[in-house]
Amino acid sequence: MTMPYDAVSELSDEALLVLYAKGDPLAAQVLSRRFLPRVLAHATRVLKDQAEAEDVAQEAMLRLWKIAPDWRAGEAQVTTWMYRVTANLCTDRIRKRRSVPLDSAPEPEDDTPSAGEAMQDAARAQALNAALMELPDRQRQAVALRHLEGLSNPDIAEILDCGVEAVESLIARGKRALTKILQGKREELGYVDE
Amino acid sequence: MSMNKDDDSLDLELWFSASRKHTHDPSDDLLARVLADAAMLQPEAPGIVTTAPDPAPRVSLWAQFTNAIGGWSGLAGLGTATVAGLWIGLSAPNTLVTLSSAMTSGEYEPTYLSEIEDYALLVIEEGAE
Numbered sequence: 001m002t003m004p005y006d007a008v009s010e011l012s013d014e015a016l017l018v019l020y021a022k023g024d025p026l027a028a029q030v031l032s033r034r035f036l037p038r039v040l041a042h043a044t045r046v047l048k049d050q051a052e053a054e055d056v057a058q059e060a061m062l063r064l065w066k067i068a069p070d071w072r073a074g075e076a077q078v079t080t081w082m083y084r085v086t087a088n089l090c091t092d093r094i095r096k097r098r099s100v101p102l103d104s105a106p107e108p109e110d111d112t113p114s115a116g117e118a119m120q121d122a123a124r125a126q127a128l129n130a131a132l133m134e135l136p137d138r139q140r141q142a143v144a145l146r147h148l149e150g151l152s153n154p155d156i157a158e159i160l161d162c163g164v165e166a167v168e169s170l171i172a173r174g175k176r177a178l179t180k181i182l183q184g185k186r187e188e189l190g191y192v193d194e
Numbered sequence: 195m196s197m198n199k200d201d202d203s204l205d206l207e208l209w210f211s212a213s214r215k216h217t218h219d220p221s222d223d224l225l226a227r228v229l230a231d232a233a234m235l236q237p238e239a240p241g242i243v244t245t246a247p248d249p250a251p252r253v254s255l256w257a258q259f260t261n262a263i264g265g266w267s268g269l270a271g272l273g274t275a276t277v278a279g280l281w282i283g284l285s286a287p288n289t290l291v292t293l294s295s296a297m298t299s300g301e302y303e304p305t306y307l308s309e310i311e312d313y314a315l316l317v318i319e320e321g322a323e
Contacts, residue, residue, distance in 0.1 A: 021237055023236060037218055041217070044218050057228075058224065058231065062231045066235060121212040124213070125213040125215070148214055179206060
């Protein structure tokens with residue numbers, strides 16, 4: 001017997017994992033639609049490479065399917081666990097890239113004109129992502145998780161396997177570096193203090 | 195989604211906000227790959243039959259016949275009836291032909307009939323006394 005999609009989509013993450021482990025065909029769909037965009041977004045921001053980000057997102061989801069039958073309720077949040085797996089996979093990818101000079105990291109795709117708010121937003125997003133790529137891996141992940149994914153510092157500490165104070169330090173240093181990098185982009189993108 | 199609003203983030207928040215608006219929807223191809231992985235690794239649901247059930251065992255004609263007559267006891271009864279019928283069939287015609295031919299020729303007077311007749315006469319006589 002299976003539950004209707006609407007009913008399944010309202011279940012908690014842990015309940016969905018239990019359903020998946022019991023063979024429910026809808027649980028995987030709901031979990032994928034819930035987590036895949038988030039892990040893909042984080043991987044894309046951290047890696048700045050769509051193909052690599054998709055590989056990481058697929059691998060992170062694969063690990064979720066594998067752990068589902070052994071998931072121990074209450075020990076960790078599924079969201080935190082997913083980001084932690086994604087962060088580690090991204091770090092592994094970045095380590096493998098070490099031989100590639102940072103200067104060769106992809107630049108924003110084009111010089112988007114600053115006419116129109118949407119285009120300005122897109123330009124800002126691209127500039128921010130490019131600036132993030134100039135940060136060390138852990139600073140980049142901490143800033144992205146805090147300010148783009150909206151996670152709490154304790155959650156980020158769990159994801160990055162460090163203390164909350166270390167997370168605060170990573171974020172503070174990362175933001176200072178971003179401010180410095182983006183300072184030069186303000187006039188170029190038509191940014192005005194509001 | 196709560197964001198830090200400390201002094202450092204005041205300037206950066208516009209940039210973060212712009213980046214948050216930029217969604218990263220997975221492509222259909224990626225979603226299909228992820229769901230294929232999920233299907234491959236998903237444990238089987240208890241109660242869901244994924245293999246064809248065993249076909250019903252074939253029943254031989256002999257077994258069907260035995261069942262139709264009520265099993266082995268029916269078969270024994272049938273055997274007995276058959277032997278009895280055979281015996282009657284083999285022995286009766288001779289007696290029957292003899293009896294019938296004797297009766298039609300008028301030469302036959304069964305002994306047991308004469309005995310009954312004698313007995314009946316005796317009863318009548320005793321009754322008369």
